[in-house]
Amino acid sequence: xxxxxxxxxxxxxxxxxxxxxxxxxxxxxxxxxxxxxxxxxxxxxxxxxxxxxxxxxxxxxxxxxxxxxxxxxxxxxxxxxxxxxxxxxxxxxxxxxxxxxxxxxxxxxxxxxxxxxxxxxxxxxxxxxxxxxxxxxxxxxxxxxxxxxxxxxxxxxxxxxxxxxxxxxxxxxxxxxxxxxxxxxxxxxxxxxxxxxxxxxxxxxxxxxxxxxxxxxxxxxxxxxxxxxxxxxxxxxxxxxxxxxxxxxxxxxxxxxxxxxxxxxxxxxxxxxxxxxxxxxxxxxxxxxxxxxxxxxxxxxxxxxxxxxxxxxxxxxxxxxxxxxxxxxxxxxxxxxxxxxxxxxxxxxxxxxxxxxxxxxxxxxxxxxxxxxxxxxxxxxxxxxxxxxxxxxxxxxxxxxxxxxxxxxxxxxxxxxxxxxxxxxxxxxxxxxxxxxxxxxxxxxxxxxxxxxxxxxxxxxxxxxxxxxxxxxxxxxxxxxxxxxxxxxxxxxxxxxxxxxxxxxxxxxxxxxxxxxxxxxxxxxxxxxxxxxxxx
Numbered sequence: 338x339x340x341x342x343x344x345x346x347x348x349x350x351x352x353x354x355x356x357x358x359x360x361x362x363x364x365x366x367x368x369x370x371x372x373x374x375x376x377x378x379x380x381x382x383x384x385x386x387x388x389x390x391x392x393x394x395x396x397x398x399x400x401x402x403x404x405x406x407x408x409x410x411x412x413x414x415x416x417x418x419x420x421x422x423x424x425x426x427x428x429x430x431x432x433x434x435x436x437x438x439x440x441x442x443x444x445x446x447x448x449x450x451x452x453x454x455x456x457x458x459x460x461x462x463x464x465x466x467x468x469x470x471x472x473x474x475x476x477x478x479x480x481x482x483x484x485x486x487x488x489x490x491x492x493x494x495x496x497x498x499x500x501x502x503x504x505x506x507x508x509x510x511x512x513x514x515x516x517x518x519x520x521x522x523x524x525x526x527x528x529x530x531x532x533x534x535x536x537x538x539x540x541x542x543x544x545x546x547x548x549x550x551x552x553x554x555x556x557x558x559x560x561x562x563x564x565x566x567x568x569x570x571x572x573x574x575x576x577x578x579x580x581x582x583x584x585x586x587x588x589x590x591x592x593x594x595x596x597x598x599x600x601x602x603x604x605x606x607x608x609x610x611x612x613x614x615x616x617x618x619x620x621x622x623x624x625x626x627x628x629x630x631x632x633x634x635x636x637x638x639x640x641x642x643x644x645x646x647x648x649x650x651x652x653x654x655x656x657x658x659x660x661x662x663x664x665x666x667x668x669x670x671x672x673x674x675x676x677x678x679x680x681x682x683x684x685x686x687x688x689x690x691x692x693x694x695x696x697x698x699x700x701x702x703x704x705x706x707x708x709x710x711x712x713x714x715x716x717x718x719x720x721x722x723x724x725x726x727x728x729x730x731x732x733x734x735x736x737x738x739x740x741x742x743x744x745x746x747x748x749x750x751x752x753x754x755x756x757x758x759x760x761x762x763x764x765x766x767x768x769x770x771x772x773x774x775x776x777x778x779x780x781x782x783x784x785x786x787x788x789x790x791x792x793x794x795x796x797x798x799x800x801x802x803x804x805x806x807x808x809x810x811x812x813x814x815x816x817x818x819x820x821x822x823x824x825x826x827x828x829x830x831x832x833x834x835x836x837x838x839x840x841x842x843x844x845x846x847x848x849x850x851x852x853x854x855x856x857x858x859x860x861x862x863x864x865x866x867x868x869x870x871x872x873x
């Protein structure tokens with residue numbers, strides 16, 4: 338017995354052509370013989386294995402199949418139920434499995450494991466996070482967004498903010514209008530940065546290529562204008578999971594730095610180690626070695642202290658973006674890889690910056706020791722370098738040069754969000770940049786630059802613009818002149834100031850009060866930042 342679906346018009350036409358009494362269709366013992374036109378194919382809900390077996394080894398004289406007919410407009414959840422109830426069902430798409438899990442309540446753990454297999458941990462973790470569950474559930478009707486989805490990708494998800502932004506962009510549509518082809522054509526476009534992207538959106542909307550199911554002219558104009566007004570990137574789930582994979586890779590050394598605590602989120606663990614005194618000016622990193630100060634609030638207040646914590650937290654993640662991305666080498670592999678030296682050096686530079694930003698954690702062992710070890714092995718061309726000798730050399734070195742500063746002024750060449758030059762346009766719209774692009778990003782990925790005003794759009798977006806938007810999508814869009822914070826305060830048992838966030842991991846900052854950070858507040862006279870040497 339095979340279960341299939343049939344369009345009602347096809348069934349009515351076949352029944353009328355052969356003079357079949359409709360009531361006989363409900364007779365399970367002596368079903369009627371129903372002949373369809375030669376080019377008609379019926380989607381199979383159950384029994385594909387039987388069809389495949391018959392195709393490979395047809396029985397002698399067998400010509401007809403007994404089938405159960407279901408209407409083609411049967412609800413999606415009933416289709417899934419029919420498929421899953423069959424003993425040898427075909428493998429459902431991962432998006433269908435997710436639909437099934439999110440639509441059914443009180444499923445047993447055995448049911449979850451049966452549906453998700455080796456991906457059980459990732460799927461269950463996403464489901465048990467209330468904000469994530471709601472954000473994913475809101476996007477499930479938009480089937481066109483889930484074309485390349487696999488359950489394994491849920492392992493990358495560490496917050497709901499980006500998913501909520503995706504829903505905000507696509508909720509202008511009725512869900513069936515969003516088709517995979519149109520999503521693939523428009524995802525990643527950056528109309529606020531790129532004149533070329535603006536032109537493509539207009540052209541593809543006007544000629545009917547994008548969203549062909551949207552037939553009303555006035556609605557098409559509304560949708561076109563909606564996407565042209567998008568600030569940043571036109572998002573999709575494919576872009577989101579590519580970005581989430583990048584952020585998860587960056588978060589791994591942050592967990593090491595914070596001292597992983599299963600009872601706290603990463604944000605809570607990091608902000609719990611921030612111990613700046615209330616009322617102090619906030620350090621703002623300008624280059625790898627220069628730190629300015631911003632006066633947040635002249636009165637020692639809880640809101641002012643929360644804002645200071647949030648500014649420091651944003652900069653901590655920016656430092657992680659500069660040091661812990663493993664860039665692509667590019668299709669032609671022209672650029673040499675920057676690992677492993679950049680990776681092991683990155684921990685030392687990150688730890689130093691974090692200390693100056695007010696965070697008091699350390700990596701489990703000296704972050705600078707692996708750098709000396711790597712250099713020693715390279716210089717001696719040997720793997721047999723004794724760790725004790727390397728440690729002694731390192732100690733003598735830092736005693737001679739406890740801290741030295743790059744007193745060079747700001748960068749000679751300013752950054753560009755957009756460009757008219759083909760060679761300078763970004764090679765990516767999500768995920769990892771190429772090596773050469775990453776080197777440029779590292780020069781400019783600082784709060785005062787990323788939080789600056791936008792420029793007028795040019796032909797193409799640059800790599801720094803794409804990385805900036807990735808950061809905004811996970812941490813919330815901000816401007817240097819006005820940053821609001823979601824950080825909540827909690828008194829430390831020792832009565833010393835301590836803060837950590839009780840909001841959802843990486844949620845969008847909730848406006849508590851406008852934080853005016855005028856550029857005039859920046860200290861005009863630069864001085865080396867006074868701090869305790871890292872080795873003491």
